[in-house]
Amino acid sequence: MSVRVRFAPSPTGSLHIGSVRTTLYNYFFARQQKGTLILRIEDTDQDRLVEGAIDSIYDGLRWMGIDWDEGPREGGAYGPYVQSERLPVYQEHARALVGSGAAYPCFCSKERLEEMRREQQARKEVTRYDGRCRSIEPREAADRAAAERHVVRLKVPEDGTIAIDDAVYGRIEWPLHAIEDQVLLKSDGFPTYQLAVVIDDHLMKITHVFRGEDWLPSTPKHLLVYRAFGWEVPPHAHLPNVLGPDGKKLAKRHGATKVEQFRAEGYLPEALANYLALIGWAPGTEEEVFSLADLVSRFRIEQVHKAGGKWDRERLLYFNGLWIRRLDEDELFRRVSAFAPEEWDRAVLRATIPHIRERMRTLVEARDQVSFLFTDDIPRSAEVIVPKKHEPAEVAAALGRAGVLIRYADPFDPPAVDAGLRALAEELGWPVRDVHYAVRGAVTGSRVGFSLYESIVMLGKERALDRLEQAAEAIV
RNA sequence: GGCCCGUUCGUCUAGCGGCCUAGGACACUGCCCUCUCAAGGCAGAGACCACCGGUUCGAAUCCGGUACGGGCUACCA
Numbered sequence: 001m002s003v004r005v006r007f008a009p010s011p012t013g014s015l016h017i018g019s020v021r022t023t024l025y026n027y028f029f030a031r032q033q034k035g036t037l038i039l040r041i042e043d044t045d046q047d048r049l050v051e052g053a054i055d056s057i058y059d060g061l062r063w064m065g066i067d068w069d070e071g072p073r074e075g076g077a078y079g080p081y082v083q084s085e086r087l088p089v090y091q092e093h094a095r096a097l098v099g100s101g102a103a104y105p106c107f108c109s110k111e112r113l114e115e116m117r118r119e120q121q122a123r124k125e126v127t128r129y130d131g132r133c134r135s136i137e138p139r140e141a142a143d144r145a146a147a148e149r150h151v152v153r154l155k156v157p158e159d160g161t162i163a164i165d166d167a168v169y170g171r172i173e174w175p176l177h178a179i180e181d182q183v184l185l186k187s188d189g190f191p192t193y194q195l196a197v198v199i200d201d202h203l204m205k206i207t208h209v210f211r212g213e214d215w216l217p218s219t220p221k222h223l224l225v226y227r228a229f230g231w232e233v234p235p236h237a238h239l240p241n242v243l244g245p246d247g248k249k250l251a252k253r254h255g256a257t258k259v260e261q262f263r264a265e266g267y268l269p270e271a272l273a274n275y276l277a278l279i280g281w282a283p284g285t286e287e288e289v290f291s292l293a294d295l296v297s298r299f300r301i302e303q304v305h306k307a308g309g310k311w312d313r314e315r316l317l318y319f320n321g322l323w324i325r326r327l328d329e330d331e332l333f334r335r336v337s338a339f340a341p342e343e344w345d346r347a348v349l350r351a352t353i354p355h356i357r358e359r360m361r362t363l364v365e366a367r368d369q370v371s372f373l374f375t376d377d378i379p380r381s382a383e384v385i386v387p388k389k390h391e392p393a394e395v396a397a398a399l400g401r402a403g404v405l406i407r408y409a410d411p412f413d414p415p416a417v418d419a420g421l422r423a424l425a426e427e428l429g430w431p432v433r434d435v436h437y438a439v440r441g442a443v444t445g446s447r448v449g450f451s452l453y454e455s456i457v458m459l460g461k462e463r464a465l466d467r468l469e470q471a472a473e474a475i476v
Numbered sequence: 477g478g479c480c481c482g483u484u485c486g487u488c489u490a491g492c493g494g495c496c497u498a499g500g501a502c503a504c505u506g507c508c509c510u511c512u513c514a515a516g517g518c519a520g521a522g523a524c525c526a527c528c529g530g531u532u533c534g535a536a537u538c539c540g541g542u543a544c545g546g547g548c549u550a551c552c553a
Contacts, residue, residue, distance in 0.1 A: 043553095044552090044553080048552065121477085126477075126479090126549085169480095179479090180549090187551060192550090192553090194553095214548070215547095216547075217479070218548070241547075243546080245487085248545095278489075285490080286490070288501060305489085307483065309487090312502070321514090421511080433511060433512070440511075440512065448514080451511080
């Protein structure tokens with residue numbers, strides 16, 4: 001039987017980086033097994049829908065380089081792939097369960113349920129549905145259900161246990177008495193997650209369920225639904241959570257959590273995938289640089305960890321720099337270009353690429369490193385122009401001399417400028433680094449940057465001379 | 477509170493009974509390279525493998541308990 005796996009985000013906002021990790025693992029497995037990857041939208045909570053969320057899911061995953069086979073826009077033999085379009089399916093199945101006695105309509109109001117919970121809490125009891133509607137005669141229940149607003153609850157056995165053999169966590173067993181009669185169908189006719197996930201996974205012939213660790217506690221509920229339908233339970237694997245630096249589930253307060261944020265901050269999808277894959281999985285060797293294709297062939301569900309992994313921005317940054325350096329110059333140019341203002345001359349920008357590729361960890365940093373070439377509005381403080389142990393007046397004079405050398409540099413190319421500045425250092429009796437410091441500060445407005453003589457030549461003779469002059473004036 | 481899960485350097489991790497006086501990577505420190513910053517190279521510091529007990533000739537690796545952390549506990553997913 002060929003493998004069919006799915007990822008099932010809720011359209012409650014833009015794509016969370018944790019969902020991406022889960023999706024990635026499903027993707028690795030599907031592609032490796034030459035199976036089918038399915039995107040299903042779980043929008044059964046009508047209150048939490050966010051406009052445009054589906055677009056954002058599509059954008060985010062596409063950008064990551066993940067492709068899938070069946071989904072809302074791709075179609076497929078098991079659609080529809082949006083749960084809100086499958087309501088009749090869930091309702092029919094819920095009815096069947098009521099018919100077979102495995103579930104029952106419940107007419108308790110939300111107010112009563114709240115009240116009940118409050119009392120249970122006050123008595124320090126476990127909060128759970130008390131089963132009041134369980135004892136209503138089936139016939140009466142059916143009559144009332146036709147007219148009254150109600151939910152459908154699963155009749156959970158009082159005792160016994162239920163267990164799963166999780167591919168990551170091993171065998172886990174739950175006592176049934178701890179599980180309440182969960183709601184399967186809400187009063188608005190929508191299914192709960194617990195019902196929809198089981199029905200859809202079954203109907204869509206999902207062969208392996210890989211999902212986040214936070215679903216582990218509700219797994220017995222799902223098993224009970226499988227049992228009620230008499231369906232076979234596919235193998236499950238729960239994946240450890242991605243945590244914030246404080247050890248709690250990664251959330252907004254930890255900083256960026258959405259793919260689109262990382263994209264906007266200049267991260268590469270290659271780096272994000274590589275980094276993300278390594279939170280919760282390791283190949284068992286000391287290798288750690290992997291492309292998507294490498295991950296597809298190397299990933300093993302048995303190697304997935306149990307413990308959650310903390311988010312480490314520094315490590316992500318490292319992978320990002322590494323993947324930036326792996327890009328060829330033309331490709332890197334294209335990516336940097338997307339972050340540069342339109343009015344910047346692309347030929348000049350392209351020329352900077354070989355000089356900055358080893359100096360950036362994000363694409364956004366590239367922009368900052370070359371902006372001096374595109375705007376004349378640069379810092380001109382003594383701090384970036386006057387090297388330590390030198391007087392402003394003396395530096396201003398040196399800048400003047402540098403100007404002369406640059407003006408008469410012939411040819412006006414990097415080696416000539418380099419030679420000129422070195423000659424100046426000798427003439428002044430300064431260390432070469434001090435001359436560079438002053439000239440770099442004057443010309444780029446910064447104390448750091450790529451090759452100074454390349455910078456000067458790229459800037460152009462006239463602009464370089466202007467800047468030397470302005471810097472000299474600024475510091476005296 | 478109840479149920480469930482987890483615990484190897486600050487962080488991501490290798491390890492699945494002897495190869496471990498615990499290896500790699502990020503971050504950190506020093507040196508080299510060098511016009512600065514990076515990148516790169518080399519070196520270093522950093523984990524009594526949460527703790528306690530047991531099994532065994534031998535345990536980071538198996539078992540039990542404890543502690544701490546986390547998740548779930550909705551007509552959310």
